Amino acid sequence: MSYVLKRIGTFIWMLWVATTLNFIIPRLMPGNPAEALYGKFQGQLSPAAMQAMEIQFGVNTGVPLWKQYLTYLWNMLHLNFGISYNFYPTKVSTIIGHSLPYTIGLVGISLIIAFAVGTVLGIYGAWKRNGALDSIQSPVLLFLQSVPAFWLGLMMLFYFGFIKGWFPDSHAYSDGATPSFTWGFIGDLLWHATLPGLALILTGLGGWMLGMRNMMVQTLGDDYITFAEAKGAPQRTLMLRYAARNAILPNFTGFGQALAAVVSGSVLVETIFSYPGIGYTLQQGILAEDYPLIQGIFLIIAVVTLFANMIVDILYVRLDPRAENGGTQRENNTDSPRFGFSRRATPEI
Numbered sequence: 001m002s003y004v005l006k007r008i009g010t011f012i013w014m015l016w017v018a019t020t021l022n023f024i025i026p027r028l029m030p031g032n033p034a035e036a037l038y039g040k041f042q043g044q045l046s047p048a049a050m051q052a053m054e055i056q057f058g059v060n061t062g063v064p065l066w067k068q069y070l071t072y073l074w075n076m077l078h079l080n081f082g083i084s085y086n087f088y089p090t091k092v093s094t095i096i097g098h099s100l101p102y103t104i105g106l107v108g109i110s111l112i113i114a115f116a117v118g119t120v121l122g123i124y125g126a127w128k129r130n131g132a133l134d135s136i137q138s139p140v141l142l143f144l145q146s147v148p149a150f151w152l153g154l155m156m157l158f159y160f161g162f163i164k165g166w167f168p169d170s171h172a173y174s175d176g177a178t179p180s181f182t183w184g185f186i187g188d189l190l191w192h193a194t195l196p197g198l199a200l201i202l203t204g205l206g207g208w209m210l211g212m213r214n215m216m217v218q219t220l221g222d223d224y225i226t227f228a229e230a231k232g233a234p235q236r237t238l239m240l241r242y243a244a245r246n247a248i249l250p251n252f253t254g255f256g257q258a259l260a261a262v263v264s265g266s267v268l269v270e271t272i273f274s275y276p277g278i279g280y281t282l283q284q285g286i287l288a289e290d291y292p293l294i295q296g297i298f299l300i301i302a303v304v305t306l307f308a309n310m311i312v313d314i315l316y317v318r319l320d321p322r323a324e325n326g327g328t329q330r331e332n333n334t335d336s337p338r339f340g341f342s343r344r345a346t347p348e349i
Contacts (some may be wrong), residue, residue: 004314011310018302023072026291027065072295081296086288092296095281100263100300102172103270103277105189108262110197114204115255121205122212122251123244129217137209145206150268153199157272160195167195170274196273200266208251215247256312260305 075082081092121141125134144152161169173179173188219225220243228242267279274280278297285293 003317007310007313011306014306015303018306019073019076019299020069022295022298022302023069026289026294076299081299082292084285084290084293086285086290086293092292095293096278096296096300099276099278099281102275103279104262106193106197106270106275106277107200107266108259110200111204111255111258111262114201115208115251115258117201118205118208119212119248119251122209123216123239123247125209126213126216126220126247127239127243129213134213138213141206141209143206144202145204145210147203148268149199149203149266150272152203153196153269153272156195156199168192172276193275196266196269196275199269208254211254212247212251215250216243219243219247252315253312256308256315257305260308263301263304 079093081096084090084092084095087095118141121133121137125131125137128134157169160166168174168191172192173185174192177185177188179185225238225242229238233242263278266277267283269275270277270280271283278301282294282297284290285297
């Protein structure tokens with residue numbers, strides 16, 4: 001319980017820091033939303049209209065920064081993100097609520113597929129290392145990992161979208177389609193998400209595969225694996241229950257952190273495909289200097305990321321109690337009913 005309370009305290013402290021930075025950073029940007037909107041009209045608006053927009057947007061009003069900060073904190077506590085300047089008069093919460101499902105569907109599913117496939121490939125690659133599968137997958141996936149997802153997306157968009165015409169080149173669904181929970185619309189969503197999803201999956205496989213393979217190779221060389229093999233444990237049990245179960249812990253931590261990053265989306269990939277997710281919306285907000293939209297999106301990203309890290313820390317201790325004391329093992333309850341041998345024989349992860 002003391003460990004959990006420490007994690008919660010760290011979460012609250014870091015959340016305040018992230019919220020404060022979220023207030024300061026947008027205001028360090030040159031210009032203001034009224035000037036950005038004024039520039040779109042190419043000088044067709046009068047100075048009086050410019051002043052009216054500044055009053056409407058709450059900039060250059062002479063209100064001290066500390067009062068703005070207190071108002072900002074009060075609004076954040078009540079989940080009041082304000083009204084978007086760029087999509088005026090739409091509320092920021094409405095825009096986020098519209099964009100978030102597309103990002104979770106695209107980036108989230110791509111992450112889960114990449115993690116699952118990469119982890120399985122890493123397990124079998126380490127178990128049969130230097131075999132045919134390991135010799136082929138390692139260089140190919142490492143090469144794909146070094147390729148930026150947006151560049152691979154551009155190449156796929158150019159070939160499969162423009163030249164072949166097999167897939168759509170933009171948006172989340174076809175023009176004229178009405179969002180609904182029907183098989184036709186779901187199929188249209190998957191069709192539009194194929195190219196950006198493949199770009200994210202292919203560039204993410206290498207990291208999960210390499211991390212799992214390296215930990216499996218290290219774990220397979222430990223004494224408790226040799227001991228379990230000498231006792232006559234089946235090969236499948238050795239690979240999955242003994243080796244993979246311990247080796248997957250770092251990958252599990254990385255997956256929890258990456259899962260939190262799903263909310264932020266993939267700005268460049270979503271921008272290339274004009275995919276209406278959080279990343280694309282954030283890019284539009286930055287270009288328009290839309291303070292409420294930027295702050296709302298960044299706050300959602302910060303909260304989800306910090307909360308996911310806290311949950312991962314707590315679950316990691318549940319999976320491996322040694323992590324609670326910085327790697328030292330508990331002196332009590334050292335016999336592990338799961339593995340049938342002392343936890344002191346397990347490797348330090």
